[in-house]
Amino acid sequence: EAAVTQSPRNKVAVTGGKVTLSCNQTNNHNNMYWYRQDTGHGLRLIHYSYGAGSTEKGDIPDGYKASRPSQENFSLILELATPSQTSVYFCASGGGTGERLFFGHGTKLSVL
Amino acid sequence: GDQVEQSPSALSLHEGTGSALRCNFTTTMRAVQWFRKNSRGSLINLFYLASGTKENGRLKSAFDSKERYSTLHIRDAQLEDSGTYFCAADSGGNYKPTFGKGTSLVVHP
Numbered sequence: 638e639a640a641v642t643q644s645p646r647n648k649v650a651v652t653g654g655k656v657t658l659s660c661n662q663t664n665n666h667n668n669m670y671w672y673r674q675d676t677g678h679g680l681r682l683i684h685y686s687y688g689a690g691s692t693e694k695g696d697i698p699d700g701y702k703a704s705r706p707s708q709e710n711f712s713l714i715l716e717l718a719t720p721s722q723t724s725v726y727f728c729a730s731g732g733g734t735g736e737r738l739f740f741g742h743g744t745k746l747s748v749l
Numbered sequence: 750g751d752q753v754e755q756s757p758s759a760l761s762l763h764e765g766t767g768s769a770l771r772c773n774f775t776t777t778m779r780a781v782q783w784f785r786k787n788s789r790g791s792l793i794n795l796f797y798l799a800s801g802t803k804e805n806g807r808l809k810s811a812f813d814s815k816e817r818y819s820t821l822h823i824r825d826a827q828l829e830d831s832g833t834y835f836c837a838a839d840s841g842g843n844y845k846p847t848f849g850k851g852t853s854l855v856v857h858p
Contacts, residue, residue: 668844670846672848677850678850679755679835679848679849679850679851680835680837680848681848682845682846682847685844685845687844693843695845696845696847725790727792729792732839732844732846733844734844735780735797735799736797737782737794737797738782738784738794738837738846739794740784740791740792740794742789742790742791743790743791743792
């Protein structure tokens, strides 16, 4: 079973502060993804990556940056957090041809 | 509009009964996956289909790319099947799975 680990599990941030969410996968998947989940919206794609050094904009990238320094690690960065970014964030790996998506346990972020 | 339309948004079942969840796609999809979000908040991958049907225990899924839909059938529902079910599909090329808005399933005694 693919292992995807997110940290932190919970985060409280102040408006205007910087937040970094981290994700690590141990299955050597090329593709990694960051989604946010809000009631009534399902999961929406923020950024994704095809491999180390690659980042691509998803469907709702505004206010977020991403970094993929290695095959294993993919970070989501909120440079200036806003209350509208309060959500549950999920990282996933896989998703290539014939590949299932495997998710981390999620990070609950509250921006006050 | 949304590429993935999931229905119903909510479903209530008695233990031992069954039902079907459905996702309709507005474009041709390469593959579909089904997930369950459990009470702990974890997203569990139930199925990956590029075509045809797959079955796992009391769950069965089908995907028809040409007709642009996928279904997830649950039979003999148990209390532990409660949760939110999501489908996700991608149209190929750039491997960007798009999710439906989910079906909230409650199984009660």
